[in-house]
Amino acid sequence: MQSKMKELDPILEVENLSASTDNLPILKGVSLTVYPGEIHAIMGRNGCGKSTLSKIIAGHPSYNITNGDIKFLGENINSLEPEERSQSGIFLGFQYPIEIPGVSNLEFLRVSTNARRKFLKKEELDTFDFEELVKEKLEIVKMDHAFLSRSVNQGFSGGEKKRNEILQMALLEPKIAILDETDSGLDIDALRIVASGIKKISNAQTGIILITHYQRLLDEIEPNYVHVMSDGQIIKTGQSDLALELEKKGYEWTDKFIKET
């Protein structure tokens, strides 16, 4: 670990976390610590538990924590509701953003932003002030104003959905953002927009976890750490070159680490 960062308090500490859904164990002792300013990448085969880890950190009700702790800014959050986690600054960018028919995107974004602002003891924004704020943030993801008047994610293309996620991240200004395969299904232009959006939003006070299969996102956003997951565990941690090696050699190469852990 880099010594400079160690002086700061961690944003997120996942300690020996095990979790199951329908009595089926998915995570089997995951530990991960994120300090301010750090970018972590988590890679691994489909079904290794990457997405589950991100959902559990966000508080998805379908998973039970069977062992271990999740700490956010030093506080145990195991029993917090998803909305409390979001309000306090945890953001999950969904792999498959959910469509909510009939609910206008603009209203959704405003209610969500105000929930976070309320937590931060900032003044809640009325429709006009929010319009101003959202206009500015739309620039970051190069989205058209027309997206705001549509229903949440309904009829959005894959790329539009992902950009809408980054827009939400920009509005919520989280302390930590976990982006679950935000790069999948994006063409090169969209990928650049999304990557540059993430870079603009992140800073020395925030932490980012990128869950991805591909090097191409990591070419745009260089991680401090790369973790490889397999069967509910982190089996190897390295720096950005680990991702390059993984790209070259494939996940089979990592299988030999399983025994070592």
Added chain:
Amino acid sequence: MVNENLVKDVVKEPYKYGFVTDIETEKIEKGLNEDIVRLISQKKEEPKFLLDFRLKAFRKWQKMKEPDWAALGYKKIDYQDIIYYSAPKQKEKISSLDEVDPKLLETFDKLGIPLTEQKKLTNVAVDAVFDSVSIATTFREELAEHGVIFCSISEAVKNHEDLIEKYLGTVVPASDNYFAALNSAVFSDGSFVYIPKGVTCPMDLSSYFRINSGDSGQFERTLIIAEESSSVSYLEGCTAPMFDTNTLHAAVVELIALDDASIKYSTVQNWYAGDEKGIGGIFNFVTKRGKCLGKRSKISWSQVETGSAITWKYPSCLLLGEESVGEFYSVALTNNLQQADTGTKMIHIGPKTKSTIVSKGISAGNSKNSYRGLVKMGTKATGSRNYSQCDSMLIGDQASANTFPYIKSQQPNSEIEHEASTCRISEDQLFYLQSRGIEFEEAVSMMVSGFCRDVFNQLPMEFAAEADKLLALKLEGSVG
């Protein structure tokens, strides 16, 4: 499902209108026979034609059978165990609001419908009906200046006998159905509206129906007549106290629109629905029908049905005039053991007539919610069109939704279009909203009002806000 219990909590309904007003009432004995019908008519000092109307209806009703085709299950109603006339005791003739029993004014205050001169709602004229009688109507003089008549139907019988005799029972004949016949025999009070030729009613008109006594039935009767090129927007609200017995409510509403006239009729129905075990609640059997008699006339029904243990209601349009338009926008929310069988009938008789049906049913708890609708194109309805959209939303996995669309076309040169969908509020949707900081309850109500948007957009503005609030209230509970 982890969230199942949470959902159950959230849809628990706190009923805020369940209080009883302690007031001396004049009630007649229980039961129904010809003498009772005569007694009601006599108490109301009615002209002979009306007594005859009632007696004819009563004799028809005796020969009819209670309908059983609706997807509803309830214990048999004992028609002899109901009081058919109940009125708060007050002075014989009330000339001004100051003479209304303060208890009654207080009751309506509590319901959010202040009636006194100082406090009354500024942009809506209100006719307040308490049990069997209308107790007050606001803004009468102001309306009279425009020639608009807005009063209780009992007063209309006295002061506008010719209009009543001409139109009463012409849209919903006494023999129409079992409950309409019963209403025609024993109806107590209700509202009467007359908009003269060329007049756009200067404000919304509203009737507020309050059932107070537990053993009386409520049988109100509403008649609205819009003369040529006139228009009116009418709102109706209803609440009742919480009793552990069922109260029968069988109303009849008749609308008549002449050439180029338009009537918009909006209802927010929030009768007591019974408790979570299905004990108590109003049995709501209502016949509402509008007749688009004139050319280019328009009748639009919008309803938000959230209350009653049983709802049996099909606001309909008879489209006689050429190019007349019928609309039906409905949100029906059922929870716990509530049952609703509701929908509409659009009967296209004249040529180039048009109708639109948008129905949104939301079922939560163990409730049952059915849409039942008929679209009929008569032989002369050439070039007529109908569009129907019926969507159902299920909350939890114990609720049920049904759609029964009936289509009858005798006119090949007409179009009928029907769309239907069913959706469920998914755990993933809730989690998505929650993960954006939105509280569980708010997430549910956001999705429900999103689902109802098409209908809420049709409601008058103040009403839309009220409806939205009402649904949120219904879906509010003690989470966590």
